[in-house]
Amino acid sequence: MTNPADQQVAHWHGFTQMADHDPLVIESGEGCWLTTKDGQKLFDGVSSLWCNVHGHRHAKLDSAIQNQLNRVAHVTTLGMSCQTTDDLAKRLTELTPGDLGHVFFSSDGSSAVEAALKMSFQYWQQLETPRPNKTRFLALGSAYHGDTTGAVSLGGIKYFHQLFAPILFSPLRGPIPCSYRVPHEINETPLEHYTNEIRVLLEEHHDELAAIVMEPLVQGAAGMITHPPGLLRNIRELCDRYEVLLICDEVATGFGRTGKMFACEHESVTPDILCLGKGLTGGYLPMAATVARPHIFNAFLAPATDSRQFFHGHTFGGNPLAAAAAMASLDLLTKPSFLETVATKGEYLRNRISGILSDHPHVGDIRGRCMMVGIELVADRSSRQPFSSKFQLGRAVCRRTVQNGVWIRPLGDVIILMPPLIATESELDMLATVVAESINAETMVLVEQATEISSDA
Ligand SMILES: Cc1ncc(COP(=O)(O)O)c(C=O)c1O
Numbered sequence: 167m168t169n170p171a172d173q174q175v176a177h178w179h180g181f182t183q184m185a186d187h188d189p190l191v192i193e194s195g196e197g198c199w200l201t202t203k204d205g206q207k208l209f210d211g212v213s214s215l216w217c218n219v220h221g222h223r224h225a226k227l228d229s230a231i232q233n234q235l236n237r238v239a240h241v242t243t244l245g246m247s248c249q250t251t252d253d254l255a256k257r258l259t260e261l262t263p264g265d266l267g268h269v270f271f272s273s274d275g276s277s278a279v280e281a282a283l284k285m286s287f288q289y290w291q292q293l294e295t296p297r298p299n300k301t302r303f304l305a306l307g308s309a310y311h312g313d314t315t316g317a318v319s320l321g322g323i324k325y326f327h328q329l330f331a332p333i334l335f336s337p338l339r340g341p342i343p344c345s346y347r348v349p350h351e352i353n354e355t356p357l358e359h360y361t362n363e364i365r366v367l368l369e370e371h372h373d374e375l376a377a378i379v380m381e382p383l384v385q386g387a388a389g390m391i392t393h394p395p396g397l398l399r400n401i402r403e404l405c406d407r408y409e410v411l412l413i414c415d416e417v418a419t420g421f422g423r424t425g426k427m428f429a430c431e432h433e434s435v436t437p438d439i440l441c442l443g444k445g446l447t448g449g450y451l452p453m454a455a456t457v458a459r460p461h462i463f464n465a466f467l468a469p470a471t472d473s474r475q476f477f478h479g480h481t482f483g484g485n486p487l488a489a490a491a492a493m494a495s496l497d498l499l500t501k502p503s504f505l506e507t508v509a510t511k512g513e514y515l516r517n518r519i520s521g522i523l524s525d526h527p528h529v530g531d532i533r534g535r536c537m538m539v540g541i542e543l544v545a546d547r548s549s550r551q552p553f554s555s556k557f558q559l560g561r562a563v564c565r566r567t568v569q570n571g572v573w574i575r576p577l578g579d580v581i582i583l584m585p586p587l588i589a590t591e592s593e594l595d596m597l598a599t600v601v602a603e604s605i606n607a608e609t610m611v612l613v614e615q616a617t618e619i620s621s622d623a
Pocket of ligand 1: 312415
C-alpha cells in the first residue's frame with residue numbers, strides 16, 4: 167500500500183514549504199463546495215485559485231467537455247485547427263472590448279503574458295517604419311503577472327521575485343497605485359499623483375518602451391491593491407500620446423470577477439493587447455489567451471518568405487476540450503442579467519464584511535472590486551503598521567476558517583475572498599461570518615500573547 171507521507175513528498179507543490187506541508191486532499195466538488203478525502207465539506211472561498219467562476223461539476227460545462235471528448239480531445243493549432251477553438255476565438259473577439267480581434271491561445275496566465283511581451287516586442291521590430299529601440303517594458307510596483315521568466319521579470323513583489331533578479335530582464339518600475347497607502351507628502355489627489363508619476367516615466371523613456379503591462383483596477387496577487395478610479399483611462403491616454411502599447415493583464419480580473427465581463431470596461435478602455443486565463447474555461451481546464459487589436463495583428467502579415475509570423479506557439483494552445491469548456495462558460499456568463507446579479511452579490515458581500523469588520527481594531531482596509539475582496543490586517547490602524555511576519559497571521563486566520571468549513575488562502579496578512587460567482591447570498595453570509603470570527607479569534611490570540619510577553623518582561 168502507498169504510504170500517504172511518501173505521496174505527499176512525491177507531489178512538490180508550488181509556493182508551499184514542503185517541510186511542513188499537510189495538504190487537504192480533495193475527493194470531489196459540487197457547486198461552491200469541496201469534499202475532502204476525510205469527508206469534510208469546505209466552501210471554496212477562493213474559487214480554486216480564482217478560476218472556478220461557476221463552481222464545481224456544473225452540468226453544462228461537464229457535458230460540453232464530454233461532447234467534445236466524443237469527437238476529438240486534442241488538435242494542434244500549428245498548421246491545423248478545430249472548429250470548437252475557432253468558434254471560441256470568434257466569440258472572444260465579440261465579447262472583449264473595442265476592436266480586440268485576434269486571439270492567440272496558450273495554456274496558462276503566465277504564458278498569455280509571455281506571448282504579449284514577445285508580440286509587442288516583435289510588433290515594433292517589424293512595423294513598416296521599425297522602432298528597433300523599443301525593447302523595454304514598464305510594470306507597476308508590486309506587479310504580479312505569473313511565474314515564467316518574462317512574467318517574473320515584470321514582477322515587483324520582493325518576496326516572490328527578488329531572488330531571481332540575476333536571470334531576469336529589468337523593466338522600468340512604476341508606482342504602486344494603492345488607494346490605501348498613499349504617500350503622505352503629496353498635495354494632489356492620489357489619481358493625479360500616480361498619473362503624474364507614470365507620465366514622467368513615459369516622457370523620459372517612451373522611445374525605448376514597447377509597452378506598459380498592468381492589471382486593470384485591482385492588482386490581485388499584490389494583495390488586492392485597488393487603484394484610484396480613472397487611473398486606467400489616464401494610462402490609456404498617456405500610452406496613445408507617447409506611442410507606447412498598453413497590455414492589460416486580466417488573468418485575475420476577467421470573466422465577471424469585477425461585475426463586468428472585463429475590468430477594462432469599467433473605464434471604457436481598450437488595451438492594445440489583453441491577457442486572459444483562469445476563468446476562461448470556467449476554471450475547468452488550462453487555457454489562456456492573448457488578444458490583440460488589428461494594428462498589432464496586421465504588422466505580422468507578409469509573404470511567408472519574409473519571416474514576419476509570430477515566433478511563438480504552445481503544444482496545447484487552443485486545446486478543443488478546454489475550448490468547449492470555455493464556450494459553455496461564456497454561454498452562462500452572457501445569460502441575461504447574469505453579470506448584473508454578480509455585481510449585486512459583490513456589493514452584498516462587501517456590505518456584510520464591512521458591517522461586521524469595519525470597526526475592528528486590526529482591520530486596516532477592506533478593498534477590491536465586486537467578487538474580489540481583500541481584508542488587510544494591521545497591528546495599528548492609525549499608522550497602518552503591519553504585524554510582524556513572524557506571526558504569520560494571515561495563515562493562522564485561514565487555518566481557522568478551514569476548521570469552520572471555509573477554504574481560503576491569504577496573501578501575507580491580506581485575507582483574500584474570491585468566491586465562485588454563483589455563490590448564493592446565504593453562502594456569502596456564511597463566508598463573511600466565518601472569516602470575521604476567525605479574524606477576531608486569531609487577532610485576539612496575538613494580542614493576548616503580546617500582553618503576556620510584556621507582563622513577563
Ligand atoms: C494577474 C495575473 N497574471 C498572471 C497570472 C499567472 O497565471 P497562471 O498561474 O495561470 O500562470 C496570475 C496568477 O495568479 C495573475 O493573477
